[in-house]
Amino acid sequence: MPKLIVLRLLRLATLLAGVSALAFTLVRNSPIDPIQAYVGADVGLTDEQYAGLREHWGLDRPPVEQYLAWAGSILQGDLGVSTLYKVPVADVIATRFGASLALMGAAWLLSGLLGYALGVLAATHCGRLVDRAVSWYSYTLSSTPTFWLGIVFLVVFSVWLGWFPVGLAGPYGVPAQEVTFAERVHHFVLPALTLSAVGVANIAMHTREKMTDVLNSDYVAFARARGESPGQILRHHGFRNSAAPAVTLQFAYFSELFGGSVLAETVFSYPGLGSTLTEAALGGDVPLLLGIVLISAVFVFAGNMIADIVNAALDPRVRRRT
Template structure:
């Protein structure tokens, strides 16, 4: 166990280094100038002021020096200062982390539970109407981009029907401390449904195939011959053999979940880490962008690690191989 833990820590360290280097290189070579993005259309600024601002932000140094300076601060626990928000990066991320965590948590739970139940239902009713409807939903939604689905939901449920607000996390113009829980929930419904719909489809499709293989196996045929009911077959044979790949896929979905959150939050103007990441990229806010990228990398790594632990707890064969 200590050896496996050490390997995981080393793997996480190399992942963070690689992700930070790649993100820094992409931002540095992007056509967006952080200074111009910061000052906007202000044409009264002088060359001396521009030079002073570049020196203050450290942009007058080479890319390697800029990255090493940022890495030294990161090792000491300092994420830097956001140039867009003029506040510490850790404070900016902290103010938006809760909103994103709630959105992704609800979407992740819905996708796992509903996806597994729909997959089992489709497999146990293979060839019937329920199976055809669930299969149609799964194949259609798994091929649908998150942002496009969000736009469709906005048009249908916000514009045409008027059931939900167009976006944001609360009524426009109302201070955050005055927004009620019911209002937050009203603004929360569409983004969470958008983010969970695709996840439900993926889990349902994979669970259906795995459960179908289990039901067509020889040991299930023998169980039927012994007189076991459908519930006994599912409890004794189907659940354990189908839930392991579902759990693996569910925790591996962390990467797609965060990526989908970026698109969903942008479409609905939801104030979370995803929309903040988009603002940081468009505004050339390197410290904020790198901070969110590192947090997302840890988020995805943690999901994969939890998947390994849960699988080992469910399947003794995985424990013996570990």
């Protein structure tokens, strides 16, 4: 296990180096002008002022030198200053990451539990109406874009029924420190349901297939011949052999979870890291954009690493291979 962790950390270092270089190259060659984004589109600059700002920010230096200077600042813990918020990028990420973590955590937990329960239910009623309903739900949600589902939820539950607010993390115009816990939960429900509804499908179908294979296996047929009840078979054989793959898949779901949160937060104007990424991209905030890209790479890598560690802890065959 320590060897597995060390290898993954080395891979993380190489991943961040590659992601940072690629992201820097793409941003530098994009049509975004960081100087114009900083001063505002309606502000005219003279050639001397523009050249002075380029020299002050180091944009007149060669690309490799710019990248090395930026990477060196990151290694020292300095992600730069956000041009949109006029505060350090690390402070913006620290403020917004908590809201996104709560949203993604609730969606991750709900999708895992509900997806596994639906998968087991479908496998134990294979070929029946329940199985067809779960399969239809899973296939439909797997092909449904997160932003479209969020818009549907807004129209149905916010506009037509009026059960939930249209967006934001609290009532409009109320300072954040005055928003109650109940009001935060009220604004939190729809984004969390949108993000978790799509994640349920993959876990449900994977669990259904694995549980069906287990229930049709020879050792389960032998268990039935010995007189074990369906409940005993599920406890002794079904859950034990289907839970580990589901847990591994759930941790590997981190990448899709973060991508879905960007869309869900944008639709619901939820003040998390995903909506901040969209604001940074549209507003030309290069330091904030690059900082969020690096944090998202660490987040996704952490999910995959945890999936590998959990899989190795549950399956001795994986430990022997590593």
